[in-house]
Amino acid sequence: MTIDSNPLSDLISAGMPDGVIRVETHPRTANTALVVDKVRSVYPHQQIYGEFCPVQGYVDAPPDELYEWLADSRSLEEWTYSTRGLVATEEPGLWVGYDRLNTDTEIYVRTVANPAAMTVDYHCAWDQGRHLWMIYLMRVVDAQLVLNKPGSVVLWNNCRHPFYDENPYPEAAPPERAEWVGDLWDMFWAGHQIELENLTAIAEHRHGHGLPLTPEWMRA
């Protein structure tokens, strides 16, 4: 059965929303004017990294193996700058370790991964493990599909959760710690870019030396 397309036909009675730019109402010259008005030689920091923090890149290593490594919470101990010493808690899937940006800052991690979509979400928080609100949304993509070559693309995004602006659980923090993770938001893209480069260097080094991307100790 073929159904005729009838885009937005349900809005005839409800009225069209404002600000919708489609070829029927905005011929190409009108749309091009809007596009050209947005494109710049440079973009301000807040426009690019104010509310979201996207980083991404190519990794010369097989996507299925790369996904498998990243899907293990303990891979964070390898490619992040400062997440270390993860041990399993009594709650299945929940790990606790230290974010060595500061002394005595605990970090809790639960990794939610989907092998078919190759999404890897690190649900984290400083200080407490009941509300994991710092979430790194990552995804491994087969580079053959999107770049026409072997290897992987890693997409990574982070959303500016309101708790970055104010610690909701100050009673859980070490009393002497002056810093809050969200104080660093404006440096996140740079920090994450460095970590993505770590991830890339480690994965490519292992792949290039014929080593498994997921090391033995992580498989045990």
Add this chain to the structure above:
Amino acid sequence: MTIDSNPLSDLISAGMPDGVIRVETHPRTANTALVVDKVRSVYPHQQIYGEFCPVQGYVDAPPDELYEWLADSRSLEEWTYSTRGLVATEEPGLWVGYDRLNTDTEIYVRTVANPAAMTVDYHCAWDQGRHLWMIYLMRVVDAQLVLNKPGSVVLWNNCRHPFYDENPYPEAAPPERAEWVGDLWDMFWAGHQIELENLTAIAEHRHGHGLPLTPEWMRA
């Protein structure tokens, strides 16, 4: 069984890769210097949108319903600027319509979606449906998790496939067409931003008026 973490222990004999920045080798002051060196008041266009094209935003509509709408290829006829008239081909899941940026430009679409991860990948190509290399990688995320409020976040990325730089199937193009889709790469982020705003406006309008996000004709 608890296994001691042993990050990068497999690289003791293979040697460490160059360029890995970790707290063990780079104390915080050293890392901060690297981070500050990357952060800018403005970033050049090519750094941000040269090889990848990330756009993302908040949508005030339920994530499960938003995912369901986007997972139908025909939603492209609603929120994109110019993809129209999709009809099913004889190949299951493959649709063909027109990209009305140009007259007579066919566009083929196969949507690969994962309901658990809420990924929606539009595998597309102009002119021919055998090699779908233009891939929009999208994902719906529950805003309650990442922004602490009801609604959705939509992540969208696009990778600069080499075919954007040269049409690999020129014989499939209408003979009179001078333009190639990749000629527009540097305007993609702005065009996609406009389309993400369309998507947002339509979804929020439907949700706000109590209409289903996926319209009746698309369910038939």
